Amino acid sequence: MTMHEDALLRASSQGGWDRRTLLKTFGAGAVAMAGIPLLTACTGGSAPASSGANTATFGSGSSDEVPKAAYKAVTDAFEKKSGIKITTNVVAHNDFQNKINTYLQGSPDDAFTWFAGYRMQYYAGKGLLAPIDDVWEKVGGNFSDALKKASTGADGKMYLIPNYNYPWGFFYRKSLWTEKGYTVPTTFDELKTLATKMKGDGLIPIEFADKDGWPAMGTFDYLNMRLNGYQFHMDLTAHKESWDQKKVSDVFDTWKALLPFQNPNSLGMTWQDSAKSLADKKSGMYLLGSFLTQQYTDKAIADDIDFFPFPEIAVEGRDSIEAPIDGLLLSKKGGQNQAAKDFLAYVGTPEGQDVYASVDSSNIATAKGADTSKFTPLNKKLADAISGAKNISQFFDRDALPAMANNVMIPALQTFIKDGTVDVKNLEAQAKSLYAAQ
The missing domain is CATH 3.40.190.10 (Periplasmic binding protein-like II)
Known part of the structure; x- marks a missing residue:
C-alpha cells in the first residue's frame, strides 16, 4: 500500500468513464x-x-x-x-x-x-x-x-x-498510549471501547485518509476477512461470490461503527497527511501499511512507533494478514x-x-x-506478523480486477465514508458486467 498506497487507473474514478468505455478498455483485445x-x-x-x-x-x-x-x-x-x-x-x-x-x-x-x-x-x-x-x-x-x-x-x-x-495493521505512538493508559485491543468490541476513550480524550481515535481512493480498501479487506474469512474475501475479489448478499452488507454495517471515530476530513487527506497527524499525537492509531514509517525521519518519532494486528471479529481470529x-x-x-x-x-x-x-x-x-540483525523491535514484530499468518492477502486493488477496484470500488467506498450508504446491488451489477468481459 507501496505502496499502497497503493491504485491502478485511479484517475478514471475521479474523471469518470461510462461502463461501455470500461468494458471496451478492459475487455478481450483491449487497446x-x-x-x-x-x-x-x-x-x-x-x-x-x-x-x-x-x-x-x-x-x-x-x-x-x-x-x-x-x-x-x-x-x-x-x-x-x-x-x-x-x-x-x-x-x-x-x-x-x-x-x-x-x-x-x-x-x-x-x-x-x-x-x-x-x-x-x-x-x-x-x-x-x-x-x-x-x-x-x-x-x-x-x-x-x-x-x-x-x-x-x-x-x-x-x-x-x-x-x-509490508503488513497492514494499526500503528500508534507508544509514548502517547503510555501517557493515556491505553492497551492494545484484541477484539472488535475492545477496539470500539478504546476509540470511545480516545475521542473523550480529545483525539481523533482512528486516523484515516482517502483522498487517493485506495487506502480505504485496507479497512474493507480486514473487515471482510475478519467477518467472513480469507477464502470468502478472495472469492469475492475474483467475483466467485456475489456482492449482493448479506455477508457483504454485514461488512459495511460493521464498518459503520467505526465511521464516527475515523478522521472526518479523510476525503481531503493523503496518507502522508495522516502520517503527520499520528506523529503530532493528534490521533490515537492509524490503519495502514508499514510503509507509513518512511515518513518518520526523526529517530525519536520512528523509535516511538508500535504496531498491532487488526482485532478479531467473528472467524479465523487474526490468522489472516494483509501484506502486499x-x-x-x-x-x-x-x-x-x-x-x-x-x-x-x-x-x-x-x-x-x-x-x-x-x-x-x-x-x-x-x-x-537477507540480514535481519539490524531489525528494530518494530521490524521484528512486523516480520513475525507476516511469518505467523496462516493467510496473506495482497490488497483489494491487487487481488481484484483493476476496473472493479478502481472504477467501482473507489467511488463506492468514498461515498460510504461520506454518508454511510452503499448500494451492494449496484456493486454486483457492475462486477457482473466487468468480470464477464474478461
Whole structure:
C-alpha cells in the first residue's frame, strides 16, 4: 500500500468513464486508454531506449524520498558490481499506477516497479510483460513457495522478482498510549471501547485518509476477512461470490461503527497527511501499511512507533494478514535485454535486498538470507506478523480486477465514508458486467 498506497487507473474514478468505455478498455483485445498521456510523459520526455548489452532502463513509481533513495542505492551498487549502466525514470507514485496500461503499451522501460498477484497476472495475460523463468532459475531458491506463487502468472510462467512486502495493521505512538493508559485491543468490541476513550480524550481515535481512493480498501479487506474469512474475501475479489448478499452488507454495517471515530476530513487527506497527524499525537492509531514509517525521519518519532494486528471479529481470529508484495518486472521489450534480467537477478539476492533495506527499513525483505540483525523491535514484530499468518492477502486493488477496484470500488467506498450508504446491488451489477468481459 507501496505502496499502497497503493491504485491502478485511479484517475478514471475521479474523471469518470461510462461502463461501455470500461468494458471496451478492459475487455478481450483491449487497446490503450484514449486520452491518457503516456506515463513517460510525466518526466518531460520519453523513456530512454536500451542502447547496448551493458545498459538497461528502469521505471520506478517509488517517488517518495526514502524508497527513491533506496532504489538509487540498489542501482548504484548493481552498476558497481556488474559494470552495467541503469538509467532510472522516476515517476510520481499515483501517476505511475494510474497510467500503467498506456505505459506498457507505449515505450516502457526495460524493468519497472510493480506488484504481485492479480495486478501482475492481468498485464501478463495481456502479453505486456516478459516472463523471467530464466532469472528465477538463478535466484528462485531465495524465495518461499508463497512468494513464488504470488510471482507466477496464470500461464505458469514467472514474472516478478519480489523485493519486499509490508503488513497492514494499526500503528500508534507508544509514548502517547503510555501517557493515556491505553492497551492494545484484541477484539472488535475492545477496539470500539478504546476509540470511545480516545475521542473523550480529545483525539481523533482512528486516523484515516482517502483522498487517493485506495487506502480505504485496507479497512474493507480486514473487515471482510475478519467477518467472513480469507477464502470468502478472495472469492469475492475474483467475483466467485456475489456482492449482493448479506455477508457483504454485514461488512459495511460493521464498518459503520467505526465511521464516527475515523478522521472526518479523510476525503481531503493523503496518507502522508495522516502520517503527520499520528506523529503530532493528534490521533490515537492509524490503519495502514508499514510503509507509513518512511515518513518518520526523526529517530525519536520512528523509535516511538508500535504496531498491532487488526482485532478479531467473528472467524479465523487474526490468522489472516494483509501484506502486499512489491518487486520488479520486465516489460515485453525488456525481456530481450540481458542487462535488465541481470538487474532483476541482483534484486532477487540477499545482497541486493540488504542494500535496499539499508536505506528503507520500513519494509520486510523477501529473500532468504537477507540480514535481519539490524531489525528494530518494530521490524521484528512486523516480520513475525507476516511469518505467523496462516493467510496473506495482497490488497483489494491487487487481488481484484483493476476496473472493479478502481472504477467501482473507489467511488463506492468514498461515498460510504461520506454518508454511510452503499448500494451492494449496484456493486454486483457492475462486477457482473466487468468480470464477464474478461
